[in-house]
Amino acid sequence: MKNWMQVKIKDLILKSPLLTASGTSGHANEIEVLEKSGQILASLGAFVTKGVTLEPKEGNPEFRIAETRTGILNSIGLQNEGVEFFIQNEIQHLVNFDLPVFVNISADSVEGFGKLAAYLCSHDSAQIISGLEINVSCPNIKKGGAAFGTDPKIVEKIVKTVKKQIDPRLLVITKLTPNVTDITIPAQAAIAGGTDVLSMINTVRGMAIDINTRKPLLGNTIGGLSGPAIKPVGLFMVYDCFRSIPECRSGKIPIIGIGGISRWQDVVEYILAGASAVGIGTSWFVNPDVFREIHQGLTAYLAGKKIPISDLIGKAHG
Template sequence: MTALRPEDVDLTAPLGGLTVPNPIGAAAGCAGYGRELARFVPLDQLGTLTTKSVMAAPRAGLAIPRLTETPSGLLNAIGLQGCGIEALVREELPWLAERGARVLVSIAGERLEEFAATAERLNGRPGVAGLELNISCPNTADRGLLFAGNPAVSYDVVRAVRSVTDPGLPVYAKLSPDTASITEVADACVRAGADGLSMINTMAGLVIDTETLRPALAAGTGGLSGPAVRPVAVRCVYQVHAAMLAGRIPRVPILGMGGVRTGRDALEFTLAGASGVAVGSALFRDPAAPLRILEELRALLAARGFAKYTDAVGVAHRAES
């Protein structure tokens, strides 16, 4: 490959039926509704900003403590704390639109009807670039919201949302690694009308405090994020993209995430088949990480002769010549 100048690399990336100026965004749950992150990063410089998950009504979340560190990541049991869809529409979305953010609104629900009703409120909202269906949250008290463990139920959620949303509004389904059939779940979501897939959500984990002799989180188990999950996330993206290449799943963009800290991490997801990459828990340590990661990724693509970001998507699947 011929080396290029980094500034000559075309970083535009697909987002469902839309195109965003670069592939690096902020993942759900780590940047709130954008106000905190805006102190460090101009939101319009992100490819996308995914909000923390919102439900039909405000939600207090789980009891504290609900966050603890692990040697290579974080374990959280926040419990989908949020402002509710009406406050999001009234207060947060106009503020984000004024700043030029391309927003993916993460929505969650306890029933199909709640997913659909929440999604419908987002039709035609300025600045909303798409929806991310949180069908895979593993950190509720009874794991009752883990729709993504079952292909048939995942299909029903996506279908319910797709039936009430504008055709031009991209819908991404966020998948869980806590399943033995992630390609089957991915296929069900795409057949139901998902325009893309977000991969992956946190993994279920447990930390026990050896001083109190009890679980470190009030809820017991929580969702593991950070560098520890990256190999699992890359594997999931690779498997699903391989199934797309083989014709077992219709081809849609994949938004990859899980332990991304550097441009090399982002490139790894891209080579596995991700058409975009979201930064999550790294934001807690370095809120400006997405812009640094983007420049690192740009340099790596140039050094490897990729004139366009999209040329690198899925390259790890190509047979050696």
């Protein structure tokens, strides 16, 4: 039977274009709990971990999640046990997935990103990692907490620093923040720094106020909006990068489209806009069957049209 769903991210062949979006499936544990029928992992092309940092992080004060009518706001604050714990206790679970693994990395300085990348690659267990996804949406402590991703010079520097530290076999994916005026500027900076792949988008800044206490609902005041509300934003940003950046248009720098995907039709839209694969996050909190359902719907659509998904990449462009 033809595999309509196969895609390529540089030289890496994925059996499906569906990926987990970082932070929404833990480091393996959350999928392991829900994976009863074997169908979630079978639907995925790769697994993207929650953000890992050099040191353990407790995360932000509560509340960390607020529901909105068309998505959620989160301000988790990158809570995790740190890279040493990840290497010693968590990475081995990922071997059982039999999927390419992309480790999402976060740091509060350029040097921190370099150290973290070097540490990850210096261990034997790193053999199972296919790539690192650099989260440039995290706050730059030296610049008063503004996201690194809003400063193209720093984006380029982070990507260069990470590239220098790692085995060239590993793919470097730069995950962009949508909280900028023109996403193509940090995207081009990441390409200048040597990124292999772009992923977009991270969450959109937002907030909620409790009308009883008259105070911001999230402990951190500001959070990141995700879910169906942001799909048109993510879709436009993928479209814009594919349209304006020659390396994206030619397929040299593939794009992983993320933001608000909850149905197979959303995936088709992202692929037509120029994505080679997609990440799915918030909708998985609402519907634990979402990967299987999307995989099934998409396969039926492609088989009906007798077209492999890879032939649809960027076809919304003239």
